[in-house]
Amino acid sequence: MSAYGVADADELAILTKALNDYCSKHRIVSADERERIAVKVMCLFKQGLIDPDLLSAELERVG
Template sequence: MLPYGVADSAELAILTKALNDYCAEHRIVREDERERIAIKVMCLFKRGMIEPDQLSEELERLG
């Protein structure tokens, strides 16, 4: 992770995939709903979570 919670290109790809996978699985298509999930993904990342499985599990837990 780069300083101040900034994602590098590899991390950004993981975060994007986590967002897209979660939204696809839960049939989330509205932009405002996707943005809400994206904020959750970024909050998890800022807490140090970057492993795809860990992100997925935590997103499911948070709902």
């Protein structure tokens, strides 16, 4: 993560996969609900969480 909290291309791919995997697993399809989960993913990222396995586990915990 850059000093400004901006994701690079590799990080963005990890974050997108985490969002898509979570939404698919929990059958989330509405745009509003996906956006809510995306905000949680970004909050985790801003806390320094980018490892795919840890990100998914923490998203399950807080999702």
